[in-house]
Amino acid sequence: MSDTFGRQLREHRHTAGLTMEQLAERSGVSARAISDMERERSVAPQRRTVQALAEALALPEADQPAFLAAARAGRPKVTAAVPAGCCALPRPVPDFTGRARELAQLSRMASSAQPAPALAPVMTVSGTAGAGKTTLAVQAAHLIGTDFTGGTLFVDLRGMDTRPAGAAETLARLLSAFGLRDDEIPVDETDRAGMYRELLQHRRVLMVLDNVADESQVRPLLPGPGPSLTVITSRRLLAGLEGVHRLNLTQMPAGDAATLLRRIIGDREREAIGEVAELCGRLPLALRIAGNRLMSRPQWTVRHLADRLSDEHRRLDQLIAGDLRIAAAFSLSYTQLSPQARRLFHRLSLAPGADFDARCAGAFDPADPESIEDALDELVELSLLQAHVDGRYRFHNLIRLFARERLAEEEAAEPR
Ligand SMILES: Nc1ncnc2c1ncn2[C@@H]1O[C@H](COP(=O)(O)OP(=O)(O)O)[C@@H](O)[C@H]1O
Ligand SMILES: [Mg+2]
Known part of the structure; x- marks a missing residue:
């Protein structure tokens, strides 16, 4: 039999008298994945999957070589290096300075990435505009990238744009960076995500997802098991992501x-x-x-x-x-704030002293304590305010000045 893997699978399943669900149950491979393979929508059945299917089908020994060979042939030919120009890593800055601890942390993350079934590590790098998140991720990727035999991919998710990159669009870009042709890329976002995770299962790839808007944008891009490493940068803390390692970038020493x-x-x-x-x-x-x-x-x-x-x-x-303007950089985060958080942001710029707690923040705004807490959370989430373990909050000095300017401009006419 020299048929495609999908056709062989269907034929063997029929011969064994199994429904997709029954085969799924016996093999531990999901019914959906089986259906995708049979319809040739999944082009990369992995060895482990193929073996599980062969066993569940009780495939006669004579049929096994053709079955395995067809699965191998169906796997996309992914070269170790990612094609030039596609999701390429930006140049590192020639005068990169400091951040030794953070680089070491990322490097440790890289060596902790283990083959499946270990879950692929994910590291978020958060911090205010201009803290050096992208620069750090790019520098780290150049340093540890050689370790990643599957290559390094960099995608800007344009989180601060009015129209951030959609997950489906990003997945398509990544899949094509892996060498898949357009007609091999599924239409559906969930299928794309599934294929992406499947590809990452056996590839040691370093992914840099830069400028992430929020959790929902990046969730479909999170890897499953496998030896890859994903580094996410965002102005937001992305507190809603579970199981990720976190690095918060603040001012330099x-x-x-x-x-x-x-x-x-x-x-x-x-x-x-x-x-x-x-x-x-x-x-x-x-x-x-x-x-x-x-x-x-x-x-x-x-x-x-x-x-x-x-x-x-x-x-x-x-x-x-x-074209570098510090106020413009802060502005991009500022415009994402709710009206309440905006107002608190303005008024907190008048707080005397280096830091303050929630109660003290309440003295600057007539809103009820819960609303104040929510607004503070929002400011911290967007890295416009730093929260310290002792429950106190602190402004970066330039952000405080920025807040004061906004206060003067936007509340000048309003009574306090
Ligand atoms: N460690 C560093 N060494 C040298 N320059 C840096 C470093 N970190 C950031 N920069 C510079 O600061 C600017 C802002 O960095 P960037 O990475 O774009 O910030 P972010 O992504 O956090 O907004 C860039 O011009 C970058 O060159
Ligand atoms: Mg950046």
């Missing part, structure tokens, strides 16, 4: 922040560099913008920039360089 600035502008005016780093709240995006600004104005001293930044009212306006 003072030394690393100054080092990054020196790498951009050269080693000069150490004291002023330290000041600029602090005024940028040691936020990588702000440091990058400040560095680029200095590079594009050779006549400026670092001291001059430090002085300009030290005026709180002008700080955010100073942090613009080319």
Whole structure:
């Protein structure tokens, strides 16, 4: 018999007098998967699956080689390396600085990925706009990517766009990056997700899902068992995802922040560099913008920039360089807030001191305590506010200034 796997499977099942459900029960392979295989919608029956089916069908020994060979032939020919240009990893930044602990954590995650039945690890990297999430994921992927024989895939899910990438669309892109032809990719999102998980079962692939909007966008892209690693970046904490490892990216340590600035502008005016780093709240995006600004104005001293930044009212306006704007970056998260969270965000910018608790937050807003708690959760979820273990909340200094600007602009006419 030199027929396709799907046809052989159907024929052997009929010969054995089994329904799909009965075969499913005996083999442990789902009825849906069997149906997909018979209809040739599933092109990648794995060895383990094929063996289970052969046993459940009590396939005569003479028929086994043809059955196994047809399954092998049906498997898509996936090259180890992913085709160039498709879901390709962006270039790493040449002056990558610090984040050693985070890189080590990702590297440990990579070595923890084990063949099925072990569940493939997933790591979320969350943090505010410009914290360096994408940069970290890309750097890590370049460092540990060689370990992934199935290749590295990078997809931007455009989470902050008005129309984020849909899961079905993303799955199709990933499947085609795995070498599947358009006509081999199922129409249905659930089928695509199933095929995707099936492919990941036996491939050591590193997936970077960048800029994820929320849980619902990424859930269908989570792997099942297998040796792959998925790294998700998001401004949201994605608290609703279960069984994932989490990494929260905050500002850089003072030394690393100054080092990054020196790498951009050269080693000069150490004291002023330290000041600029602090005024940028040691936020990588702000440091990058400040560095680029200095590079594009050779006549400026670092001291001059430090002085300009030290005026709180002008700080955010100073942090613009080319198409990089710190306020625009924050704005993308801000626009996702509910009206209540927005109002609390504005008003909390007036809270004195470095941090505050929920009760103190309530003093700035007439809403009831539950609504205040909800609004605080929302702000934390979107990384506009940091929550600390002791129940206190803290603003990043640039985000506080941003909140104050929004307050002045949007509530100027409203009585408090
Ligand atoms: N560790 C780092 N070393 C050097 N530059 C960094 C680092 N992290 C972030 N950056 C720079 O900061 C800016 C914002 O980083 P990005 O990864 O885009 O932030 P996010 O994805 O969190 O919004 C980029 O210009 C990037 O080059
Ligand atoms: Mg990013």
